[in-house]
Amino acid sequence: MTHSNHHFSDAEQRGLYRAIYERRDVRSQFLPDPIPPEILARLLKAAHHAPSVGFMQPWDFIVIESRDVRESVLAMFEQENQKAAEQFEGERNERYRGLKLQGIMESPLNLCITCDRSRGGPNVLGRNSILETDLFSTCLAVQNLWLAARAEGVGVGWVSILDQTQLSAALNLPDHVYPVAYLCLGYVSEFLDQPELEAKGWRSRLPLKELVHSDSWGQPLTDSQLDVALSEPR
Numbered sequence: 611m612t613h614s615n616h617h618f619s620d621a622e623q624r625g626l627y628r629a630i631y632e633r634r635d636v637r638s639q640f641l642p643d644p645i646p647p648e649i650l651a652r653l654l655k656a657a658h659h660a661p662s663v664g665f666m667q668p669w670d671f672i673v674i675e676s677r678d679v680r681e682s683v684l685a686m687f688e689q690e691n692q693k694a695a696e697q698f699e700g701e702r703n704e705r706y707r708g709l710k711l712q713g714i715m716e717s718p719l720n721l722c723i724t725c726d727r728s729r730g731g732p733n734v735l736g737r738n739s740i741l742e743t744d745l746f747s748t749c750l751a752v753q754n755l756w757l758a759a760r761a762e763g764v765g766v767g768w769v770s771i772l773d774q775t776q777l778s779a780a781l782n783l784p785d786h787v788y789p790v791a792y793l794c795l796g797y798v799s800e801f802l803d804q805p806e807l808e809a810k811g812w813r814s815r816l817p818l819k820e821l822v823h824s825d826s827w828g829q830p831l832t833d834s835q836l837d838v839a840l841s842e843p844r
């Protein structure tokens with residue numbers, strides 16, 4: 611049996627993996643150049659083609675260019691970030707305070723991707739047991755946009771150090787709409803080759819091998835070929 615007609619070409623595969631491995635969370639490298647509407651439209655279309663529970667498509671996209679709105683979101687960030695910093699002590703606290711964790715004003719565009727928890731009515735196919743599947747679906751839309759943006763040379767940074775109630779009020783969200791992701795978008799001076807948190811010594815990538823279990827939690831891999839394959843660099 612051959613599966614060759616289902617394959618992407620080598621170049622297409624390389625492009626997809628490149629987007630996956632070279633996608634970065636961007637906070638410090640934004641350029642002010644605007645994102646042309648046709649590019650933004652492509653990113654939003656990519657997001658809109660994410661999988662969703664029962665094809666619910668619970669997302670909306672709030673495109674935020676207003677400096678006033680962004681300034682108020684930045685103020686919310688500052689407040690929450692102060693509280694977040696207090697969770698860390700000593701050297702860790704200093705290191706935390708040295709991190710740049712948002713690019714709200716430097717990026718030319720902010721985008722809030724929301725989840726309408728009532729879309730599709732009370733009975734959404736596939737959502738009867740796990741109510742949060744609408745939120746999971748919205749995260750997949752975020753990831754689609756994030757990868758497409760990388761392919762377009764656009765950086766994306768996710769800012770979650772925000773009070774959800776304050777953010778909802780600032781964006782005028784109805785009660786049944788949850789702000790899943792507050793994103794900063796823009797062209798960048800560079801894409802770092804590793805996560806900024808890793809470059810700054812906050813945390814490193816875990817060895818994948820230790821995260822793959824066999825049959826049940828905590829059981830090491832028994833298939834040694836997978837074990838060997840996982841040890842190879844991508």
Ligand SMILES: Cc1cc2c(cc1C)N(C[C@H](O)[C@H](O)[C@H](O)COP(=O)(O)O)c1[nH]c(=O)[nH]c(=O)c1N2
Binds near residue numbers: 633767
């Ligand atoms: C749900 C969620 C929430 C946040 C993030 C990500 C995700 C998935 N990240 C980005 C995060 O720090 C980053 O993805 C990791 O450090 C890995 O780096 P790369 O994304 O591979 O560059 C993030 N970054 C940041 O500077 N401020 C933030 O508030 C957040 N919040």
